[in-house]
Amino acid sequence: MGQRVLAGLRVMELGHYVAAPFASRLLADLGADIIKVEPPGGDPARQWGEQVGGHSLWWSSHARNKRCISVDLKHRAAPGIIKRIAARCDAVVENFRPGQLDRMGIGPDALRAVRPGLIFAHISGYGQTGPDRDRAAFGVIGEAIGGLRHLTDHPPGTSDLPPVRVGISIGDSVSGLYAAIGLLAALWQRDRNGSDGRERTVDVALTESMLSLMEGMLPEYGMLGKVKQPTGGGIATAAPTNAYPSADDSWVLIAANSEPLFAKLMTLIGRPEIIGAPGYRGNQERVANVAELDRMIGEWTRQHTAVELARILSAADIPSSKVYDAADIAADAQYGSRAMVRTVDDPFFDRPVLHPGVVPRLEGDADDIRWPGPAIGAHTDAILQAVAGYSAVEIDDLRRQGVVA
């Protein structure tokens, strides 16, 4: 069994909901020791989604591979505990409002006093600086201000319905990915330079994380005044690529916007005369004629079931897929072959829980789902003793005072 790539890294999570917990889950999945500090009532995310016997199914995967300690951060004795843990950590990931940790006595200055060089990764709605830094924000707000929500819609004039939310907390997750990147980059620089004691701070904003994915939107607006608009099921810069209806009322994606793929597809749908014809020569011409192109392709797809389409398109090596839901994913052979859909024993439930696998996959690394999302305070004693160096008597005392649980 190989060693996990991040074995030896210890990170304190002062997080709740999605963004910071997702960042540290990424690190936990790769073998880091994550110490998640929770209030006595637990992370509110424990209440989210479907519950069975009072326990969240999402929590089972959202908090897996972490250790959980319960500390009442409002208690006057809390900063002392947090400092003793921080003294043994490489980094902190947090998503309180900017400045909130300082007000609680556990901000960067306080923790670096006991642990010089401690890396901080902050995640917030708008960032740690600037006129909006104190504004309240959730993931959907970051998505709207980052430009994603505007682009996730049908073309203007198509429908009266509001722009659609991507069905997941994409702003939080992408912020978490960026925080992990910043933290690992800082960590590499720190250890490469032989622990130089420099203060490394990562400052991730939900808004900016989204903006960073907007491709040509800003360059094109700045130079041409072009305000990028949503394109429904298609892509503004490539054609043909869209979701097409099948005979049995499913949607099938077809992406054939390179020259060889386009030629194959036109042959397949019985329109070989389109290949190289005026208006369809090269991607830019096809983008201009995308409505007509989508109509031709849709006429053909409506004559076949989703299963038939999958077979025909796959045989022609044209990128395509049924639009998968949870059941399709759970049944998919490719996911199964790569342990990307797997069962995990969880003491909260009487049957194993279905988890997504570990991403990114590192060849040769040890099996990586060590345990499911823990109970509140499941590792309070272990962390206080082995990490922070409290005695059993001291821990009993802290528990009696109501600082830890």
Place this chain on the structure above:
Amino acid sequence: MGQRVLAGLRVMELGHYVAAPFASRLLADLGADIIKVEPPGGDPARQWGEQVGGHSLWWSSHARNKRCISVDLKHRAAPGIIKRIAARCDAVVENFRPGQLDRMGIGPDALRAVRPGLIFAHISGYGQTGPDRDRAAFGVIGEAIGGLRHLTDHPPGTSDLPPVRVGISIGDSVSGLYAAIGLLAALWQRDRNGSDGRERTVDVALTESMLSLMEGMLPEYGMLGKVKQPTGGGIATAAPTNAYPSADDSWVLIAANSEPLFAKLMTLIGRPEIIGAPGYRGNQERVANVAELDRMIGEWTRQHTAVELARILSAADIPSSKVYDAADIAADAQYGSRAMVRTVDDPFFDRPVLHPGVVPRLEGDADDIRWPGPAIGAHTDAILQAVAGYSAVEIDDLRRQGVVA
């Protein structure tokens, strides 16, 4: 001026389109030396989006901070050149089809023969193993198979329109983020262990990158058989949070799904009696009554313009925002204050180009946009000489043979 966090890291990009180029752009923005190997005709992404004077505006930001060398990988002399560059690199990021690099004589075995311990980060549609590894895939396919497309839609029965594509290449970008995480984790482990010569391989699939973001979808399906469905503008697990119409036909997001925020919002819309009323006590009760709740809030928002709503909601410290487009983003003071919307001189254009800033932000790091997306082969000579050690005479010869340009 501080040193960039990834200064000293050199990565070869054997990439095209979005996923691998985005991964290496992330590293380039943080100070890594990225050597992008392009075919003589250039990365096809150079043709994407709006062109001015034959040059892509997106390219200006998509390829910034990289060095570009043009090599015809089909030429029999190409592997020798690639090997001499790889010998001086820490890592390779690539998104050819699985096995394609091996067929061209520049796969992991060939390059590790000249550079033991070279880290490989592969990005592909379905991953490097499994029954589907050879299937063609683009970002939208990965998004569909990962479950994102199904969830990015109005609730079943609301509309006949197809599920919407997120308006950007989200599958490619998220894969790129994961590849960067895997690469940095492997790099940290390598250097921490004193260059142990181990082979570290990161294997990122578009499909799996999307699946990893699906939150409670798999656990809830596995235990309860529940197939997660799209929820339009709302969130299945939290209420109220949606896009609401303004008097002047804009959309305004309001996210007030915590207890204190919900109470504030109900007071604001003149419905304080709802606070603590049956059906609205706690998030789970509110989720069950989300349609009625959204109706009440929408009645109120329709009485105000988007600007008024922004002012009222901000004064009450309730997370909210107009749904931003490119023009809103370019004008935003917060982005401006954090250099997240900035102009960059680009010799391809007669005016500076608007770029998004560098994410993640590292405090104290040097100013980070060093140059815009280069011309094809802009750094061919510099790389062949200073990195690979070819003489000027040898380079002339390679150019005459048509191997480099």
